[in-house]
Amino acid sequence: LDFNDKKERISLGMKQLKPHPWKDIAERYPEGAIVKGKVVSITDYGAFVELDSGVEGLIHVSEMSWTQHVKHPSKILTVGQEVEAVVLKVEEDAERISLGMKQLESDPWDSIETELPPGARVVGEIRNIASFGAFVEIKEGVDGLIHVSDMSWTKKITHPNEMVKKGDKVECVVLAVDKEKRRISLSMKHLTEDPWDSIETTYPVDSEVKGKIVRMLDRGVVVELADGIEGFIPVSKLTTEYIKVPADAFKVGDEVPAVVTEIDQNNRKIFLSVVDYFKNRESAELAAWMDSHKPGENGTTIGDAVAPKKKATKKKAAEKPAEEAAEKPAEEA
Template identity: 95%
Template sequence: MANTIKFGSQADLDEILAAQASCTADFRKANADIYAGMDCLEQGKLVTGKISQVNDQEVLIDVNYKSEGVIERGEFKDSDSLEIGSEIEVFVEKLEDEDGRLILSKQKADFVRVWDRIHAAFENNEVVKGTLTKRIKGGVVVDLFGIDAFLPGSQIDLRQIPDINALIGQDFDLKVIKVNKARRNIVVSRRVVLEEERNKQRGDVLETLEKNQVRKGIVKNITDFGAFIDLGGVDGLLHITDMSYKRINHPTEMVQLGQEVEVMVLDFNDKKERISLGMKQLKPHPWKDIAERYPEGAIVKGKVVSITDYGAFIELDSGVEGLIHVSEMSWTQHVKHPSKILTVGQEVEAVVLKVEEDAERISLGMKQLESDPWDTIETELPPGARVVGEIRNIASFGAFVEIKEGVDGLIHVSDMSWTKKITHPNEMVKKGDKVECVVLAVDKEKRRISLSMKHLTEDPWDSIDASYPVNAEVNGKIVRMLDRGVVVELGEGIEGFIPVSKLTAEYIKVPADAFKVGDEVPAVVTEIDQNNRKIYLSVVDYFKSRESAELKAWMDSHKPGENGTTIGDAAPKAKKSAKKEA
């Protein structure tokens, strides 16, 4: 736009412009050094300046320009150590922003200064040293020659690192795997360096690897079934069963991540890709000469390490365990499960019962520490002795009686009564009942005692001929009805049998036609079968010696009624029917 003047002539305007030009020229001449600096300052270049002021947000830099340059304080990694007047190399981002300020950058200056070095390392595949400074999403920030580079989490190690924070502040050898100058993006990797080192070491290890060789390694990873050991570029598996001769529940009981361990090479395949290692093989086998160290009959101490349904395992020494079977825990207690008397971790004493070195088994007993109550059982309980005990258990064949603590005897169902026909023991006794019985026999070897309840009294059948001679008249009560006759109770548990043909002189098909349970009947003893313990009776023979009137009365009271009811039963039924009809 041309210069114009609102008032005055063109000559006046020319004079004013000439004066301004003269003043400007004089000013620039007087400040030639300042304008020289302004003329050489270019955007995108590196310049050297001095720190002139530091505040909470910004750092002001004097770069010999018309105004001081501004850098955000956050660009300085150690802003607390900034000193006024110290020289610093900066990058010119903008000569003038919207506020007219000169914008500088410390980080970009650092990047430009080391870019050539980083790019050369990238092109030449060189190893560089970097410091891990802080953890961010996806990886770690690395200080590389004073500028930030990115180390992805997958590139930190050969395996996943459980705690990346533990690596912050450490220096590592790295390789630059990606660069972008425009975005100032630098990606580095430690894994690449480790893989190259491992491949070199792997070749050296595989060339010298042999079975039964002892090597040192580092625990790289731990699983439930074992630990992976880095032997120097090649990994081997130390299985949990090869860590120790003693029982262990998890590999962490023996090794820790990063720990240096000594192992033996147990086996490897032809390509040597799978290597089996062992630790326990470096020590003497604990079962060698075990019988000499733990002779039978010796009293030993140990700790309960495991409990099962059938017993408890006791650790006697590292890698040496013995089993106390549940049957060897007590003479007197009925141990249903070992956990009732033992707990894991408990210290116990036991007696060595048997040692099997080849099978690596030791049988132990706790009850052998005490005297066996069965040792004196024959003298304490001779046959014929009377004892009192509690019914502990009932089976279909008899009842078990606890005579003394830890000693049971059996009352067989056939030894409960001389006279009753018992189908099940619970007809005579109940669990928990106190009963008196007689010792019949003692088998010390089989630990069995036979008991009897019926032997508390004399067998009534021994004198049955005298008590119930043939032709003797008796009275009995019907207790059971059979199709072929009735069973009557005579007293003292003695029962007799009356055939259906001997119940009445009149024909009846079955006893129930004229008789019922509970009826009192007179009879005569007709036969005694001592061997089969049976007495045969006859009502008909009884009335042979009686008056005919007496027999008639008996016949009338036991005539068959309708539907098999007797006359005595039918009479009250007829009265009830007559009342209903009325």
């Protein structure tokens, strides 16, 4: 191949006895062709497959499966394994061949819009939970997301694990399908009608209800009614006695009778009052209720504690000189 007369050397080559392995590679391995080869090495991003002597192709990790989320090629392939693949792209000058395994099977997302139109009911398994929602495997390789806001019409859910856990089988309604981004929006709450649509009929103003305290706030309590609707009772409407905060006389789990005082359908709020519930009832019934919800300790109510102060204030005012009262405007007197 080369003669150097000054150093009297001759360079020889063996590979030149055979044609270059990448010559006419596109004709021998056209795109779309199904080929067989042996896995010769595995990296983090894919597996190299020997197709012929001196010719290797790469199966990228993203081209290994439609259905599995392959984190590393070694989870699917091993060195020395015989595999079948589809030629995706050939770059003769760069001596690169891109291969795919998943193309040997049909893509489950190709017919997803026909199989799962909006409104369809599906059953799946909770595969993963995030702070914003739960991922449901509807069929092999196809996951949908139930956003936390689509889990209940009535409950204010802060985390999906309040409603579901990993491994649960759940029924959902398909809200939307984005084939290009491979996303499916699901809903649990759309399995039933929104109870707030008929709230004014179900709970008209002045109607009597019973519920259970589910959350305590400084300004009142949140009560869950029979159908999951949550109502709010201000602290001033919990008892005729004076209490600073609901925890002075109530606790989570207490059952309370109340009257509907106001409905704000747009903001999905319903206001209740225990005080108004006892307005037209026998005094003995009110007394029994008050006795079971006494604020303070040792049976002494906060109302009793502040009462003497009010009396003393009145007495002190009565003892003021008459001329001081006379100086006030007539309307104040």
